[in-house]
Structure formats: C-alpha cells, structure tokens
Amino acid sequence: MSGETLKERRSSPARDRVLQTAARLFYREGVHTVGIDRIIAEAGVAKATFYHHFPSKDDLVRAYVTEQGALQRAAVAAMPEGSPRERLMAIFAFMTEFGAGPAYRGCPFVNTAAEYPDPAHPVRQAIAEHRRWTRDLYRDLLAGDGHPDAERTADILLLLRDGLVVGFDLDDPATVGTAVQEALSRVLAG
Amino acid sequence: MSGETLKERRSSPARDRVLQTAARLFYREGVHTVGIDRIIAEAGVAKATFYHHFPSKDDLVRAYVTEQGALQRAAVAAMPEGSPRERLMAIFAFMTEFGAGPAYRGCPFVNTAAEYPDPAHPVRQAIAEHRRWTRDLYRDLLAGDGHPDAERTADILLLLRDGLVVGFDLDDPATVGTAVQEALSRVLAG
DNA sequence: AAGAGAGTAGACAGGTCTGTCTGGTATCGT
DNA sequence: ACGATACCAGACAGACCTGTCTACTCTCTT
Numbered sequence: 001m002s003g004e005t006l007k008e009r010r011s012s013p014a015r016d017r018v019l020q021t022a023a024r025l026f027y028r029e030g031v032h033t034v035g036i037d038r039i040i041a042e043a044g045v046a047k048a049t050f051y052h053h054f055p056s057k058d059d060l061v062r063a064y065v066t067e068q069g070a071l072q073r074a075a076v077a078a079m080p081e082g083s084p085r086e087r088l089m090a091i092f093a094f095m096t097e098f099g100a101g102p103a104y105r106g107c108p109f110v111n112t113a114a115e116y117p118d119p120a121h122p123v124r125q126a127i128a129e130h131r132r133w134t135r136d137l138y139r140d141l142l143a144g145d146g147h148p149d150a151e152r153t154a155d156i157l158l159l160l161r162d163g164l165v166v167g168f169d170l171d172d173p174a175t176v177g178t179a180v181q182e183a184l185s186r187v188l189a190g
Numbered sequence: 191m192s193g194e195t196l197k198e199r200r201s202s203p204a205r206d207r208v209l210q211t212a213a214r215l216f217y218r219e220g221v222h223t224v225g226i227d228r229i230i231a232e233a234g235v236a237k238a239t240f241y242h243h244f245p246s247k248d249d250l251v252r253a254y255v256t257e258q259g260a261l262q263r264a265a266v267a268a269m270p271e272g273s274p275r276e277r278l279m280a281i282f283a284f285m286t287e288f289g290a291g292p293a294y295r296g297c298p299f300v301n302t303a304a305e306y307p308d309p310a311h312p313v314r315q316a317i318a319e320h321r322r323w324t325r326d327l328y329r330d331l332l333a334g335d336g337h338p339d340a341e342r343t344a345d346i347l348l349l350l351r352d353g354l355v356v357g358f359d360l361d362d363p364a365t366v367g368t369a370v371q372e373a374l375s376r377v378l379a380g
Numbered sequence: 381a382a383g384a385g386a387g388t389a390g391a392c393a394g395g396t397c398t399g400t401c402t403g404g405t406a407t408c409g410t
Numbered sequence: 411a412c413g414a415t416a417c418c419a420g421a422c423a424g425a426c427c428t429g430t431c432t433a434c435t436c437t438c439t440t
Binding site: 028029030032033105106110111113114115117127128131152155156158159160161162163164166167169170171175176178179180182183186187189 | 218219220222223295296300301303304305307317318321342345346348349350351352353354356357359360361365366368369370372373376377379
Binding site for chain 3: 035036037047048051056057
C-alpha cells in the first residue's frame with residue numbers, strides 16, 4: 001500500500017485549487033455570499049469535478065475550516081525553537097503582526113461560526129475542535145513555563161486571543177496592538 | 191410642530207413589528223440566511239408595507255444594528271445607581287449572566303460584522319459607532335473610578351468584552367465566566 | 381368631502397443559488 | 411487492451427432571493 005491510505009486526505013490538483021480558491025473567497029467575503037459557481041470559475045474547475053470531490057457546499061466549508069486549522073498547527077510547529085514563554089510570546093506577536101496587515105479580515109473560525117448558528121453542525125464542531133487545540137496549546141506552554149495556574153490562565157489567553165482577532169478586524173490596529181501587549185503583561189504577571 | 195421631527199425616527203406598528211421580527215431572526219440565524227419573505231410573513235406585514243418603511247434589506251439591517259445599539263445604551267442608562275467601579279462590574283456581570291443563558295448567540299455587532307466585510311459599508315459604520323461608544327463608556331467609568339490609565343485600560347476591557355461574547359457563544363459558559371472574572375481582577379489590579 | 385398616508389394580498393420579473401445530469405476526453409495502473 | 415478515475419464544458423431543474431407593481435381598504439387630517 002502506498003503512503004496515503006487515510007480516507008479523506010486524497011489530494012488532487014483540481015481539489016487543491018478549489019480549496020485554495022474557496023479559502024481566499026470565504027475569508028475575504030464570507031461563506032454565504034460566495035457561491036459555488038464563482039468558486040469553480042475562479043479555480044478553473046468544472047462543476048462536476050467540484051461535486052466529485054465535495055458532496056455539498058457544506059462539505060467544502062468544513063474542509064476549509066479544517067484546512068485553516070491544519071495551517072495554524074503547522075505554523076506553530078514550524079516556529080523557531082525557544083522556551084515555552086518565548087514561544088507563547090511569539091504566537092501573540094505573530095497574530096499582532098498579521099492582524100495589523102491590510103489583508104486582515106478577522107479570524108476565519110470566529111467569522112465562519114457567525115454564519116453557522118447551530119452548534120451541532122459539522123462546521124461548528126470543526127471550529128470547536130480547533131478552539132480546544134488552541135486552548136490546550138496555551139495551557140501546555142504556560143505549564144512548561146512553570147505558571148502556577150496554567151489551566152485558568154489558558155482560558156484567559158483564549159479570551160484575549162478572541163478579543164485580538166475581533167479588535168484587529170473592527171478597530172484601529174495600532175490601538176489594539178498596544179492593548180494586547182499591555183493585557184498580556186498584566187495577565188501573565190498577576 | 192409635534193414632538194417627533196427627526197427624520198428617520200417615525201414609528202408605526204407595522205414598522206416596529208418588522209424590526210422586532212428581523213432582530214429576532216437576524217440574531218438567531220444570521221443576516222444573509224434570513225430572507226425578506228420570511229420576515230414579513232412572521233411579522234404579519236405586506237411586502238409593500240415593508241418596502242415602504244425600508245428602501246432595501248440593507249436599510250433594515252442597518253436599522254437592526256442601530257436599534258441594538260440604542261437598546262444597549264438604554265440598558266446601561268437604566269442600571270441601578272452606584273460608584274463607577276460598581277457600574278463597570280455590573281456591566282460585565284450582566285454580560286456574563288446573559289451570555290450563559292440558552293438563547294445566547296454571541297454579540298449581534300460582531301456577528302453582523304462578520305457578514306459585512308467592507309468597512310465602508312453603512313452597516314459596518316453603525317457597528318463601529320457602537321464600538322466607540324462602548325470603549326468610551328469603559329474609559330469614563332474607569333476615569334470616574336480614578337484609574338491611573340483609563341484610556342489604555344478601556345482598550346483592554348474592550349478586548350476582554352469581545353473575548354467574552356465570542357467565548358460564551360463558542361465555548362463552555364461556566365469556564366468562560368470564571369475566566370472573565372479572573373481576567374477582570376488581574377487587569378484592573380494592574 | 382376629499383385626499384394623503386398606512387395598510388393588505390399577492391402576482392411578477394429577473395437574477396442567483398445548489399445540485400444533477402449528459403457527454404466527452406485524457407491518464408494511469410494492471 | 412481495458413476499466414477506473416479525474417477532468418472538462420455546459421445545460422438544466424427547482425428553489426429562493428430582492429425588489430416592483432397592481433389593486434384595494436381603512437383612517438386620519440384638513
């Protein structure tokens with residue numbers, strides 16, 4: 001057997017193009033406003049091919065969310081070595097840098113969740129899974145840094161992270177950036 | 191001249207019913223997924239009447255956002271008397287209580303903004319206006335409490351507020367509730 | 381008395397949405 | 411050589427969307 005026996009992981013050029021195009025459009029314009037026709041047109045893929053790889057649009061949205069999660073996990077894994085404290089700070093520094101950029105449109109998970117009210121929906125479950133991973137990442141880094149209350153502080157950092165992504169999307173980036181720095185020092189000191 | 195000479199403020203039973211129905215549906219299910227037909231059906235209003243009061247759906251959405259802002263301002267104004275510090279705490283206590291309820295679906299402003307990517311859109315501007323009011327409210331209460339850095343701390347509180355509304359929508363309410371309390375004490379202790 | 385304004389019911393136009401289906405081509409493993 | 415798989419182009423169905431329009435009723439103001 002070849003390397004990739006995983007069920008859903010089968011890749012193909014057309015599928016990748018669809019997913020990449022969908023990611024770009026969904027992030028920039030939202031999920032419900034972007035139609036299948038537009039995605040396949042910009043991806044240069046036939047409609048039958050699209051429905052061959054994704055049984056429905058919701059499956060594509062779920063794949064989009066899952067893909068974004070994988071990208072974030074890969075980005076964290078590829079981060080330069082350092083102490084847990086340094087890594088934690090680097091994560092927030094990266095979000096701040098990215099959030100201040102002109103292409104920033106908020107957090108794909110938070111934005112997509114706003115369009116899927118039902119918590120039981122597969123898309124929402126994929127989002128919930130990524131949020132658990134994020135919180136656990138914070139907790140592990142805090143614990144590795146010897147923080148006395150890693151569990152609760154991780155919850156606070158998630159709170160801060162959500163405020164960050166919303167603020168960078170809706171408010172003045174410079175103001176949000178300094179607020180995040182200040183909040184981090186107050187939270188981690190306390 | 192009678193009391194109400196303000197341009198847009200003219201009220202009517204049918205208009206109120208439309209706005210109230212739209213608020214309920216938009217909040218629970220999102221803006222783009224709820225159509226005009228459904229709103230007028232549930233509001234018991236003819237289509238011509240709807241378009242008589244609201245030139246387009248976007249005008250209704252803008253009215254929805256503006257109305258939510260007015261409700262929040264009224265709620266704060268109707269709060270029991272107390273010191274600035276007590277009032278600030280009461281605001282966060284109220285959000286926590288409300289956010290833990292079963293009907294909570296996140297912040298209407300944040301959720302609606304996720305469906306309107308263009309910052310120049312009237313809907314987005316109405317949202318931005320409410321966010322400025324919120325931040326200034328925090329700043330005034332902090333200043334009234336004699337906080338040494340009311341400006342920057344207000345930004346942090348807004349950060350925390352956004353984390354709160356997102357967290358209560360997507361995560362376990364109990365966990366978020368304790369995290370907010372803890373974060374508040376750490377941030378305000380400074 | 382008369383007209384303006386608010387209301388109702390519902391048909392209609394023109395567009396967009398998701399998803400299906402037809403029909404044909406190319407590549408690849410066996 | 412052959413069957414499976416991936417891909418293309420595009421028509422089509424059926425639903426839903428926003429917004430317009432006709433035609434009529436009721437009530438208030440002047």
